[in-house]
Amino acid sequence: MGKVRENLAECSLPAALESMGERWAFLILRAAFNGLHHFEEFQQELGIARNILANRLARFVEHGIMERASVPEDRRKIVYNLTPKGSALLPTMVALRQWGERWETGEPAFPILVDVRDGRPIQEIAVLSHDGRKLTKHDMHWALPGDVPAEADAG
Amino acid sequence: MGKVRENLAECSLPAALESMGERWAFLILRAAFNGLHHFEEFQQELGIARNILANRLARFVEHGIMERASVPEDRRKIVYNLTPKGSALLPTMVALRQWGERWETGEPAFPILVDVRDGRPIQEIAVLSHDGRKLTKHDMHWALPGDVPAEADAG
DNA sequence: TTTGCGAGTTTCATTACAAAACTTATATGG
């Protein structure tokens, strides 16, 4: 991954950080992935200040990461559900968590994520080539669209 | 991924966010992956305030994400290099970038990451089962160490 | 020996975050 000065600005990372770059964002997301749906649940689970939580949830809704709906049986209650866009953050969150496990807290973390089908732990998240080789930063570089051999995939 | 209230607190995500949860962290990291090494390079590339940049770089060094060294040929110059721990954030960063591409900016992002070996774009980052199936949040759940069938991997 | 660069600090203004109290709409029990 050599030095590429050409339009780094157009990278989509800043756009992603617009939604996810604020404090608490990932922790609220994790709680949502763990099945929490209600304001008070998030608040008690995370210990976050109520105004900030309200703020973040509203932001998530604005950005299409969560959907807000009131429950018919009890109209005081509001449910927050992850949208497909929100659910699509799962790999990012798992990657960040795994990194923390490996480099911050040290190996064994509880609970661990397992495949529901066979109960075995998930793989470590990695950058893979089109044919499945694990890539490090030295094995890849930036390219402009014209340089790429036809079949497009993720970039 | 059902509701698991049992010790979410021990999840390593908060630890990871301790290093990476601050504003600019991922953008500085991206710049580093792109071969930037010097204070002024980061500053000009990102337009970040100098005091904040100094702060973040110092934090990265504290947390072992970057190494700080002065250049022998010109002892005014300082290089910041990613450590293995810092480089290990690549999958997380790529995952976040890909999410931004897909859901924020819309498909075509420039430049794109390609495999240096064949010039083809990298795969989309995903959560995979031990045998390589792509998993969604419905295909996995939390387990405690005792529940796991022997061969340990990442969790 | 002065001019300039690289890598930061300092100062001060602005903005984000946080704790606790308050509000509003709805439910529930007597």
Add this chain to the structure above:
DNA sequence: CCATATAAGTTTTGTAATGAAACTCGCAAA
């Protein structure tokens, strides 16, 4: 029907983080 409780927020007020611009300090080059 009235009192009390609950869910989901707002308001208020204080603290901490961020940002722009100017300043410092060590080295290097002319």
